[in-house]
Amino acid sequence: MNDVNKYPDEIECALLEGPISITDCSLTVDVCEGFLKKTVLRCEEVLAVPNWKEKCRGCKYHELEYV
Ligand code: SF4
Numbered sequence: 001m002n003d004v005n006k007y008p009d010e011i012e013c014a015l016l017e018g019p020i021s022i023t024d025c026s027l028t029v030d031v032c033e034g035f036l037k038k039t040v041l042r043c044e045e046v047l048a049v050p051n052w053k054e055k056c057r058g059c060k061y062h063e064l065e066y067v
Helices: 022-032 044-048 052-057
Strands: 010-013 018-021
Touching (some): 010 022
């Protein structure tokens, strides 16, 4: 199991090609997997990235567990 506390408050996002907060990453992952509506996104520009769901699922942070 991953421990979110091992990571800094911001990580490098494959979609934004820059930093993203752990919170925004978590929201994006949950929208990607259909657990939340996209209206919760605070960085909705990820939706404009071609194949964003596939890219997000391929990111090393996608399976991060938030405990
Ligand atoms: S899991 Fe998705 S939202 Fe989180 S850093 Fe990776 S690409 Fe970005």
